[in-house]
Amino acid sequence: MDKTFSKEIDRELARLGVSPETAGPKELYTAVSQAAMELLMPRWKEKAAGKRACYFSAEFLLGRVVSANLLNLGLLEEWNDWLRQHHLHPDVLEEIEDDALGNGGLGRLAACFLDSAATQGVPLDGYGIRYRYGLFRQKIENGFQREYPDDWLRFGDPWSVRREEESVVISFRDQQVRAVPYDMPVIGYGEKGVVNTLRLWQAEPVEELDLTAFNNQDYDAAYRNRNRAEALSAVLYPNDDTQEGKRLRLKQQYFFSSASLQSILRGYITRRGEDFTHLPEDVAIQLNDTHPTVSIPELLRLLMEEHLLSFEEAFPLVQGVFAYTNHTIMAEALEKWDVELLLSVIPQVYPYIVLLHNRLRRELRDRGITGKEAEPYFILDGTRVHMARMAIYATHSTNGVARIHTDILKERALKEWYALWPERFSNKTNGITQRRWLALCNPELSALITDEIGDGWLTDLDQLEQLVPVLEDGAVVARFQQVKEEKKRQLRDYVAKREGFELREDFLFDVQIKRLHEYKRQLLNAFAILDTYWGLKEGRITGFQPTAYLFGAKAAPGYYRAKGIIKYIGEVARLINSDPEMKDLMQVLFVQNYDVSYAEKLIPSADVSEQISTAGTEASGTSNMKFMLNGAVTLGTLDGANIEIVEQAGAENNYIFGATVEQIQDPGRTDTPEHLCEAQPRLRRVVESLVDGTFDDGGTGMFRELYDSLMKGASWHKPDQYDLLLDFQSYCDARLRANRDYQDRGEFAHKCLVNVAHAGPFSSDRTILQYAKEIWGL
Ligand code: 26Q
Numbered sequence: 001m002d003k004t005f006s007k008e009i010d011r012e013l014a015r016l017g018v019s020p021e022t023a024g025p026k027e028l029y030t031a032v033s034q035a036a037m038e039l040l041m042p043r044w045k046e047k048a049a050g051k052r053a054c055y056f057s058a059e060f061l062l063g064r065v066v067s068a069n070l071l072n073l074g075l076l077e078e079w080n081d082w083l084r085q086h087h088l089h090p091d092v093l094e095e096i097e098d099d100a101l102g103n104g105g106l107g108r109l110a111a112c113f114l115d116s117a118a119t120q121g122v123p124l125d126g127y128g129i130r131y132r133y134g135l136f137r138q139k140i141e142n143g144f145q146r147e148y149p150d151d152w153l154r155f156g157d158p159w160s161v162r163r164e165e166e167s168v169v170i171s172f173r174d175q176q177v178r179a180v181p182y183d184m185p186v187i188g189y190g191e192k193g194v195v196n197t198l199r200l201w202q203a204e205p206v207e208e209l210d211l212t213a214f215n216n217q218d219y220d221a222a223y224r225n226r227n228r229a230e231a232l233s234a235v236l237y238p239n240d241d242t243q244e245g246k247r248l249r250l251k252q253q254y255f256f257s258s259a260s261l262q263s264i265l266r267g268y269i270t271r272r273g274e275d276f277t278h279l280p281e282d283v284a285i286q287l288n289d290t291h292p293t294v295s296i297p298e299l300l301r302l303l304m305e306e307h308l309l310s311f312e313e314a315f316p317l318v319q320g321v322f323a324y325t326n327h328t329i330m331a332e333a334l335e336k337w338d339v340e341l342l343l344s345v346i347p348q349v350y351p352y353i354v355l356l357h358n359r360l361r362r363e364l365r366d367r368g369i370t371g372k373e374a375e376p377y378f379i380l381d382g383t384r385v386h387m388a389r390m391a392i393y394a395t396h397s398t399n400g401v402a403r404i405h406t407d408i409l410k411e412r413a414l415k416e417w418y419a420l421w422p423e424r425f426s427n428k429t430n431g432i433t434q435r436r437w438l439a440l441c442n443p444e445l446s447a448l449i450t451d452e453i454g455d456g457w458l459t460d461l462d463q464l465e466q467l468v469p470v471l472e473d474g475a476v477v478a479r480f481q482q483v484k485e486e487k488k489r490q491l492r493d494y495v496a497k498r499e500g501f502e503l504r505e506d507f508l509f510d511v512q513i514k515r516l517h518e519y520k521r522q523l524l525n526a527f528a529i530l531d532t533y534w535g536l537k538e539g540r541i542t543g544f545q546p547t548a549y550l551f552g553a554k555a556a557p558g559y560y561r562a563k564g565i566i567k568y569i570g571e572v573a574r575l576i577n578s579d580p581e582m583k584d585l586m587q588v589l590f591v592q593n594y595d596v597s598y599a600e601k602l603i604p605s606a607d608v609s610e611q612i613s614t615a616g617t618e619a620s621g622t623s624n625m626k627f628m629l630n631g632a633v634t635l636g637t638l639d640g641a642n643i644e645i646v647e648q649a650g651a652e653n654n655y656i657f658g659a660t661v662e663q664i665q666d667p668g669r670t671d672t673p674e675h676l677c678e679a680q681p682r683l684r685r686v687v688e689s690l691v692d693g694t695f696d697d698g699g700t701g702m703f704r705e706l707y708d709s710l711m712k713g714a715s716w717h718k719p720d721q722y723d724l725l726l727d728f729q730s731y732c733d734a735r736l737r738a739n740r741d742y743q744d745r746g747e748f749a750h751k752c753l754v755n756v757a758h759a760g761p762f763s764s765d766r767t768i769l770q771y772a773k774e775i776w777g778l
Helices: 002-015 025-045 065-073 076-085 105-120 211-215 219-233 247-272 276-282 295-306 311-321 339-345 347-366 371-377 387-393 403-413 415-420 434-440 443-453 461-470 474-499 522-538 560-577 596-605 623-629 642-649 673-679 681-688 702-711 724-741 745-757 764-775
Strands: 052-056 060-063 099-101 124-129 137-141 144-148 168-171 176-187 195-205 283-288 322-325 336-338 384-386 398-400 425-427 508-513 547-552 586-591 608-611 633-636
Touching (some): 025 176, 025 195, 052 105, 052 247, 060 596, 065 076, 105 124, 105 176, 105 283, 105 434, 144 560, 176 247, 195 219, 219 247, 247 283, 247 295, 283 311, 283 764, 295 322, 311 347, 336 339, 347 387, 384 387, 398 403, 434 443, 443 461, 461 764, 474 586, 474 596, 474 745, 547 596, 560 586, 623 633, 623 745, 633 724, 633 745, 642 745, 673 681, 673 702, 681 702
Parallel strands (some): 052 124, 124 195, 283 322, 322 398, 398 425, 508 547, 608 633
Antiparallel strands (some): 336 384
16 A cells, blocks of 8 residues: 555646645645545445435534544555655645634534544434635734634645535525535544545536626626525634524525435435335434524425425424434524524425424323413424424434533423423533544654553543553653653744744643633633732742643634633733743733644643633533543533543542532522622732723723623623632632642643543544434434
């Protein structure tokens, strides 16, 4: 194989008219990708007989595809050899492609699932949208976030195959478009590995050009149609927390749902003909949140209008095929579409929603549920369609993404539904792929682990347990410390290049990277940093282990408060970084354009993983698992998957603080922001820093608005709705404890390694096998 691959790379370069010596990064990228595609083609064509699962998702946050594909093909070593032979740097592809067709956790989870399914031999294909522009690129200018378009195709797209012949037509009330599939191979690692497909749909005009308009020399009109079609897959909505009833977003959802269903039905008919009774035996469809839920009435419509099934024939098939994953309980994020809007975009779907609504009402009546008691179930409430309700009713499975999250769904958010159909509910705690999040991003730690226990962990992460006895070996702990130091140096060099900032690699690295949202409480972190700063200045804190506080986050462009928090962190950073007294004690850095590739550099270098959401708000979190796997301790609340992480690795090896979900949601609570500040002068002081002239928000009023949100609330929420003030003291205590423990580097490294050794359950291989067995019946 080896010779073949190098030769193939040379051939591809020659085809591009360059030599290894004259090729630039783009040519190298194209050549290595095309060479790999050539080699994997035969495997991609093999399709095992039997049921297939389909992952419908508006987002796939793939990150850099080329490195993961070479790793999974077992060609990464040869590629590196080839580069060495030609005296080229192993990082030549560093600035090439980072596919950001997703916002954050939900989109990255989809990407981890694809990798795990292909590796474990689970027949799972992804279906989504080929956005022309992914999540915006972020720059920080003057401390403020600025957004720029993400032109991810500028290096070409050697990993996709356009399948013109499998195009389908999608109808809207006011336009028709052609959906053209672009297929990417999803390559499994190792012996059980298979090659699955990620099918992303691109919107194009049904006809190349409006010929009548063209012939009349009305070129403007001739082009308008094309632009209107292409708009459908033009951009990813950068919102990951609030649902805005945007017409184009609804069009996107219907566009990829209908296209995917038409393509799946075509395949079914080829195999089985017009007898649809076997559909649930052949196909399982997982809905990644409610974003593709319009698929439910659309499948009913296709079966009833095009294949003439009755509703009572079609409904059980639909219910047998679909399953739904919930990723949030936050009310703002729950999708509800105005009936009027829906009627003006996809009127053909509406009658099928009414059929579902009426069938549900009959079932409720049969169980004696009527009047007010029936209302929490209504799919149609008079003006809106409740997508989550439709998803629960018309599927056979609803799952949450961490144990506490599923419990909250059952006991609170969806308790009426759980009472009726308890057997439909289950938990599938999220996971992450160890191929990207250890093997690729941390070859140094991977080598340590493989030297101790072999490389079986690459496809069976539970084998990390074998590290437990090894950890008592001082030499192993020492080697781990060296690895951490090396990863810090690598990050320092990268940050110097990217940010022009000189990180102190001898400091403790404390890292918070995730979307910017109030509930994730980056502002609490900033407050604690400021409090530490003052504590050091005043001599209240002594024996402090020098710390670099690192942030990475994008704010939704319309999320004013989130942008204010970015500015505030920038101001805290400026104060501290410019204070000569802090030179050997503290650094604060907000990195620009945090994305998957940046995460791959930040996570392996971290000592402390900040997971500080208000208890009951973060459904699962997945970066918490990535940090754990790379040997950082968790500084976190009892929220999401943090709970399961400390259960595995031990509370004594992590730093847990803050109110529990029961305490947060206690109806008898009497604390107020005013009382909390009254009792805690240090808390008062950091909060006041928003308005007392300590910092400058550039005259925007952003800091005053943040202050008011904490102390006064607003018409739509109570003051300090995410309880920063309540948790401030215990947060400061916990992080100081972690800081003190870091004095004993050996002991601290041991804690980190205990976390690594117990990270097995957080492999997405485990998660995907649970979906396959318990939901998809594979
Ligand atoms: C909805 C309607 C209109 C426009 C945008 C959206 C939208 C888009 C993305 C709503 C939500 C999202 C993304 C949500 C998300 O990433 N949730 C995270 O999912 C992870 C995987 O399960 C969890 O680990 C995180 O806890 C959860 O926040």
